Amino acid sequence: MNAGEIALVGAVAGIVASIVGAGGAVVAARLAGRYQSRSQHAHWRRQVRRDAYAAFLDSVAQFNELRRSYRELALLGQTMPEGTADRLRGLIRGIEKALFLVELEGPAEVAAQADTVMRSIADWQASVIVTELRAARGVPPRSDVPSSDAMHRQVNQSVEVFKVVARAALDAPDTVSQV
Template sequence: MDQGIAGLLGAALGGAIGVAGTLGAARLTGRDQRRGQHEHWRRTERRGAYSHLLSKVSEAMRVGGKALDAYEDELPEAGALIGQFDEMVHTLDEAESLVALEGPESAEAAAMELVGAVYQFSNVLVLTHAVDEGEYIPSLHEPPLGSTSLWDAKGKAYEASDAFIRLCRRLLDE
């Protein structure tokens, strides 16, 4: 074989290998970039769902704290504040559903725990107020209602909120 032809074949083969390598590297880089963009998008969606729930819980707990203070101080606006708190709590399901959708399951479970604790605080406050107003008579099998149960329920709601925040921070850092 002529040296010129051998050189041309070698150059062509080397060029083909170079092109194939470049295309392969570009494909891998593109795949890695898409994966990174998808992970960033998922993190952003999760962060949005987590912060939406926390924002709604914070608003509700602020009103719940005012309602509890008004109730304990026997202020005339206590009933209205308790009603407002109860209504706000019933809107938390939508925000909880977003966390369930975005996941992961640990966030869904923590969101359920948080919303459940806020519901419990609201229920204890509504029932305690209703007992005082003569609108509700608890059965003998129900735990006693009063200041202690109110503060316990409020404390558990804040504990669940803190646990949800810690979990979300850890999940978003992964």
């Protein structure tokens, strides 16, 4: 092999090395882009869930404010002001709308606990209605029907469990695949 051939082989080897290096860089950039895209999607997904959970808790908090007022007035033997029933129905509709978002965003464990909160609110509402109807008719309370105080505690407990389950879902490392 003469010097010209050696130079040619060296040049070809340099070109091949450059192509392989460029190909490696392209593959590495593509993989990094994919990873970044997945990471951004996971962050976006977590934020959407956080917003849904916060909206649910906010609507429950608004309901709880009215519920506490009812409880205080009931303990004092007073009735709720005019229009409270309509306001209560509106707040419950707000909770239902927020519940639909939680069910949509998932995961299933969080949606199930949000549904438990909604059911405990419905149980509280039913307990209040039964208690008020019985009191209006002079019928004594039944021992087999839970009191509104028991339902009050049930609502509070279900909300606390929802917070724990929602926090765990938000802290989970891979929230994108959990729907």
